[in-house]
Amino acid sequence: MKLPFGLLAAALLLTGSASAQKLKAAQxxxxxxxxxxxxFPQAKEVKWEKEGSHYEAGFEQGKQEMSALLSAAGTLVETETEIQVSQLPAGVQATLARQYKGVKIKEAAKIVAAGTGTVTYEAEIEQGGKEVDLLFDAEGREVKK
Incomplete structure (x- = not known):
């Protein structure tokens, strides 16, 4: 089974976040x-992490919290933009309400794969005392990590 590159990249980003290594800009x-x-020439307050073979920059651009995943060659892999929970597509909200009833959504983000433009949505929930990141396509189908 083939996964679209953007979904695969998002899954790798999320699974790799548990082992992310913080870096100083000089590293x-x-x-x-x-x-x-x-x-991202307007980026402010850039913080770097190593995510497997990629590098992630967390930053502010304008009034938005964002992150960008780049390859070691400096090629953009994907961007993640924090959004309001209310901005999640209706299909995502319906799936969350149905499958995760009563669970509070702590944060939401829109993830765009640079190569394909594929969009996925992330919802961070607290479940069993742990923060869990869930990925969905625009229709609300959960994308497995």
């Missing part, structure tokens, strides 16, 4: 920093 390869600065 990030020059190609990665250059690729990031080219795509």
């Amino acid at each position: 990030v390869p020059a190609a990665v920093v250059a690729g990031f600065n080219q795509k």
Whole structure:
């Protein structure tokens, strides 16, 4: 079974976040920093992490909290933009209400794969005392990690 690249990248990002390694800007390869600065010249308060073979920059752009995942060559893999829970598509909200009834959604984000433009949505919930990230397509179908 083939997964669209964007869904696979999002899943890898989320599964890798448990083992993310924080980095100082000086530890990030020059190609990665250059690729990031080219795509996000207005970024403020950039914080870096190593995610497997990729680098993740968490930052503010305008009034939005964002992150960008880049390859070691500095190529943009995907972007993640924090959104209000109310901005999740109706299908996602319906699935959450049906399958995770009574669970509070702590955060939401829109993830866009750079190569394909594939959009997925992330909902962070607390379940059993742990934070759990759930991924959905725009219709509300859960994407397995």
